[in-house]
Amino acid sequence: MDIKPIIDLNPSTYARHAIHGEERIWAETNCYVDVLVELIHSLGYDPVAGLAFTLSVDFEEDQWTFFKYPPGDLLELYGLDIQELNPWKNLVEHVANQVHAAKPVLVELDSYFLPDTAGSAYKQEHVKSTVAVNAIDINKKFMGYFHGQGYYELNGDDFDNIFQLNGLVHERMLPPYIELVKTRGQDQSKLFEKSLVTFERHIQLMPELNPFEKFKLQFEQDLKWLLNAELEAFHKYSFASLRQYGACFELSLTYLQWLQQHGKNGLDDAAITACRSISETAKAFQFQLARSIMRKKPLNLEPLENMASQWLILKSTLRNTI
Structure with missing residues (x-):
């Protein structure tokens, strides 16, 4: 058979x-x-319509949110x-x-x-x-x-x-x-409108405290042992932090561009620029961290401060759209 x-x-x-x-x-x-x-x-279906959840990620004490499509959003958007x-x-x-x-x-x-x-x-x-x-x-x-x-x-x-x-x-x-x-099947004719509902919901769920400021404080402590660790430790650490939020904010970038293309009112380019900046900076910072570990040399933490500033721009810009 x-x-x-x-x-x-x-x-x-x-x-x-x-x-x-x-x-x-x-x-x-x-x-x-x-x-x-x-x-x-x-x-x-279009998976981009369901990416609003990426906007509400946070630093969870020892790792960044392992971001996932929420079951409720999947049911609401795609059945x-x-x-x-x-x-x-x-x-x-x-x-x-x-x-x-x-x-x-x-x-x-x-x-x-x-x-x-x-x-x-x-x-x-x-x-x-x-x-x-x-x-x-x-x-x-x-x-x-x-x-x-x-x-x-x-x-x-x-x-x-x-x-x-x-x-x-x-x-x-x-x-x-x-x-x-x-x-279960879902009518896709109202996908944009349904996506806007999830968009507003996840903006309301954005962290009250800047997650990059929280991460920087923890990273400063972690760096003390990371610089003396094997490269394998870097890969695990990066997956739970830099790679996690870097990839997440690129998805946020993709989602905001999709909203803009579909006529979302009041969505400022500053939010899109902020997402791109965070994602690209995270990618570069990951390589900088790897080099610091291999060479056992200090690491400039200014990129974390820049990402924190970009996140504030993202949050304030998005809050103004609802």
Whole structure:
């Protein structure tokens, strides 16, 4: 019997969304958002309309907000109803049951066995990452899935390993976090108006205290040990901070441009410029931090002050639009 995907896709001809285009400041955002962008895109909707949530990110004491599409926004804009799945039996059976019922499954899997990560994690490093399963056949050991910037397939030993079918781990290994996606359908004729509702909601949720000022205070303390740490520590730290908010504010930039193109009244270019500045400065600052760690030399923190100033401009400008 032929494999029946939820969405008929071919990895060799798959056209990724522009958010993952080559001209972007940040090639990737985070595993959850990247997957949702491509899933929403492949379902025929515009993922940019749902990016208002990026405006309300904050510094969360030891990391920046791991920004994600809020379930309420997904339901309101696209009719995508995300529900947690209770893993009471074998993971692969859960995934197959839901996908065969035309419900994509969001699940955390080990990148060590995801062939699309060749050159980074595949066969090199055990790193959990969220994928969205679109097609699966247990007997044929086949899975079609969204991950990162695109759509991919795996089979054979990778299938056995990714679902731990060959006894790789002990029997008390905790199952991954799993969600199913019910596609309820949504009228897209009012997408802009619905997006404006989420826009106003997330502006109201913007932090009261400047998150960059909070981050700078913590960063000054962290820098004391970072400068003496291995480069691996830098990668983990950067992913939780610089890369996280840098990619996030590029999505904010994309969203504000989309609003402007669709006729949002009162949206000043200053907000768009501020988002671009934060994202580009974060990218440059990440490289500066890496060089400081490798050379064990002091780091100029002025870029953090500049980003703090840009965030204030962004907040005041956006608050004036509602």
